[in-house]
Amino acid sequence: xxxxxxxxxxxxxxxxxxxxxxxxxxxxxxxxxxxxxxxxxxxxxxxxxxxxxxxxxxxxxxxxxxxxxxxxxxxxxxxxxxxxxxxxxxxxxxxxxxxxxxxxxxxxx
Ligand SMILES: [Zn+2]
Numbered sequence: 707x708x709x710x711x712x713x714x715x716x717x718x719x720x721x722x723x724x725x726x727x728x729x730x731x732x733x734x735x736x737x738x739x740x741x742x743x744x745x746x747x748x749x750x751x752x753x754x755x756x757x758x759x760x761x762x763x764x765x766x767x768x769x770x771x772x773x774x775x776x777x778x779x780x781x782x783x784x785x786x787x788x789x790x791x792x793x794x795x796x797x798x799x800x801x802x803x804x805x806x807x808x809x810x811x812x813x814x815x
Contacts, residue, residue: 715757722750734793744783751779787815
């Protein structure tokens with residue numbers, strides 16, 4: 707049962723990742739990407755929170771994990787920038803301060 711759920715979680719996660727590539731790595735509509743990014747990040751982390759709750763871990767662990775998702779969501783939104791010249795996403799590693807140059811074309815963000 708728990709293993710089935712893990713597979714479902716992985717499939718949904720793959721779907722979200724594929725959606726991310728389609729929406730944010732392809733195309734050059736930077737304005738649209740910037741507009742969609744916070745909503746997308748909140749949505750994907752809400753899915754994760756839903757699964758944590760569905761798996762019914764001990765209450766304290768559940769509260770801890772879901773609470774942890776809040777700053778994580780904010781940091782993910784903050785640490786991702788979209789490049790004006792090539793339209794690609796640059797993400798700073800380990801949620802450090804936002805990237806200052808595009809990781810694809812090296813233009814200043
Ligand atoms: Zn660029």
